[in-house]
Amino acid sequence: MLERAKRGVLNLARRVGYEILKQSDPRLSAANFREMPEPPASALDRALDTLRDYAGDEHAAARIFDAVLNAAVAPQHHSLFWGDRLLTLDKSAAFRDDPHFAAAMRGVNSDTGATQYASPDGISWRLNTLVWAARAALHVPGDFVECGVYKGDMSWVITELVDLAGAQRSFYLYDTFEGFSPKYSSEDDFPLAPQFFHSADRGYNVPRLYNSVCERFAGKSYVKVIKGIVPDIVSEISPDRIAFMHIDMNSAAPEVGALELLFERVSLGGMVIFDDYGWFLHKKQKDAEDRFMAEHGQEILELPTGQGLLIKR
Numbered sequence: 109m110l111e112r113a114k115r116g117v118l119n120l121a122r123r124v125g126y127e128i129l130k131q132s133d134p135r136l137s138a139a140n141f142r143e144m145p146e147p148p149a150s151a152l153d154r155a156l157d158t159l160r161d162y163a164g165d166e167h168a169a170a171r172i173f174d175a176v177l178n179a180a181v182a183p184q185h186h187s188l189f190w191g192d193r194l195l196t197l198d199k200s201a202a203f204r205d206d207p208h209f210a211a212a213m214r215g216v217n218s219d220t221g222a223t224q225y226a227s228p229d230g231i232s233w234r235l236n237t238l239v240w241a242a243r244a245a246l247h248v249p250g251d252f253v254e255c256g257v258y259k260g261d262m263s264w265v266i267t268e269l270v271d272l273a274g275a276q277r278s279f280y281l282y283d284t285f286e287g288f289s290p291k292y293s294s295e296d297d298f299p300l301a302p303q304f305f306h307s308a309d310r311g312y313n314v315p316r317l318y319n320s321v322c323e324r325f326a327g328k329s330y331v332k333v334i335k336g337i338v339p340d341i342v343s344e345i346s347p348d349r350i351a352f353m354h355i356d357m358n359s360a361a362p363e364v365g366a367l368e369l370l371f372e373r374v375s376l377g378g379m380v381i382f383d384d385y386g387w388f389l390h391k392k393q394k395d396a397e398d399r400f401m402a403e404h405g406q407e408i409l410e411l412p413t414g415q416g417l418l419i420k421r
Contacts, residue, residue, distance in 0.1 A: 159176075190225075191218070192413065246275050248376065252350070252351060253350055253370065255353070259317070273330050282334050288308075293357075298390075321333050337362070342370060351375055352380075353379070364397065380419075
């Protein structure tokens with residue numbers, strides 16, 4: 109009896125949802141839409157049971173998810189964004205249609221390298237957030253700063269789409285270019301998955317990384333590629349005033365250390381973007397940055413991209 113009641117509630121919910129959709133979307137009106145018969149609930153349950161049986165590991169589950177998303181979900185919607193573990197339905201994501209944005213995207217690797225899903229849109233929404241913040245930062249005084257550069261993909265997109273040279277702004281790019289510094293970072297940064305620290309550190313140790321980033325930005329004289337441990341190197345070389353700061357070091361201590369040295373230099377209305385802020389694995393960074401901002405009367409907004417956004421007030 110309980111199962112029969114549950115099926116009745118589900119069927120009622122389907123009908124109510126369909127009626128709401130018909131009222132909000134004229135294409136679903138009775139005049140031009142023929143309602144498809146619903147398959148028996150038992151058939152759907154058997155199909156779901158089969159999928160669960162095959163989803164024995166994360167890669168199989170991802171393959172099933174992508175297949176269902178493409179074959180069953182996408183055809184029912186106007187648009188779909190799927191990338192960087194961010195899924196949206198019926199949102200415009202209009203930046204994908206911007207030819208300048210598309211050209212900049214072709215010059216970077218939009219895959220984080222840490223996803224088993226298809227992710228056709230990659231990290232483009234994250235990059236669009238950075239570009240928006242950088243453009244807004246041109247309205248306040250100060251230079252631009254990035255702490256945590258890796259191959260320079262994110263800063264490259266900013267320099268391609270924001271006229272920093274015309275605005276006479278310098279862009280300071282700080283990184284060890286050799287992975288985590290044991291002085292400030294350890295597997296304790298990731299209590300939920302300490303193995304991530306070691307795998308990420310191996311990934312960041314790319315031969316000639318510093319040289320390749322310097323070569324990449326050689327034609328942009330306003331970009332200053334600075335090799336050193338953050339926050340230590342910031343004490344030696346840093347701008348007096350900051351309009352935009354992007355923090356992406358995957359570790360709480362150096363990120364808070366950078367804030368302690370640089371946040372007071374961020375202009376009112378200046379933009380601070382935290383790349384890892386909303387990701388579950390990086391909770392230690394979020395907690396530390398929330399404490400820092402609370403002490404300074406500020407609050408970070410968590411974004412669906414996993415980033416954190418702060419406009420200094």
